Amino acid sequence: MQGVVDLEEQTLEQLKQMLKVKVDKVEEHGEELVVYVPKDQVAKAIGAGGCVARAAELVVKRKLTIKESTG
Numbered sequence: 001m002q003g004v005v006d007l008e009e010q011t012l013e014q015l016k017q018m019l020k021v022k023v024d025k026v027e028e029h030g031e032e033l034v035v036y037v038p039k040d041q042v043a044k045a046i047g048a049g050g051c052v053a054r055a056a057e058l059v060v061k062r063k064l065t066i067k068e069s070t071g
Contacts, residue, residue: 011060018056019045024069032063039068 015033016023021041027034037045045066046053057064 011062014059015056015064018059019052019066021045032065033060034065034067036067036069042066042068 012023012026015026015035019035019037021037021044024036024038026036035045044052047055053064053066
C-alpha cells in the first residue's frame with residue numbers, strides 16, 4: 001500500500017477491518033494517523049457521530065483523522 005510510513009502491517013489490517021472502507025493511504029503525524037479514503041466512503045469510515053473512527057482509535061491506540069483521497 002502506498003503512503004504507509006513505518007506503520008505495522010497488523011495495525012493497517014485492523015484499520016481496514018474496523019473502518020470497512022478502502023484505505024488509499026495512511027500517514028503518520030506524530031501520534032496521529034491520517035487515513036485517506038475515497039470521497040464516497042468518508043462518512044462510512046467516520047460513522048454516526050464519529051463512532052466508527054472512535055472505536056478504531058481505541059483499538060489501534062492512536063488518534064485518527066479521516067480525510068478524503070485526492071486525485
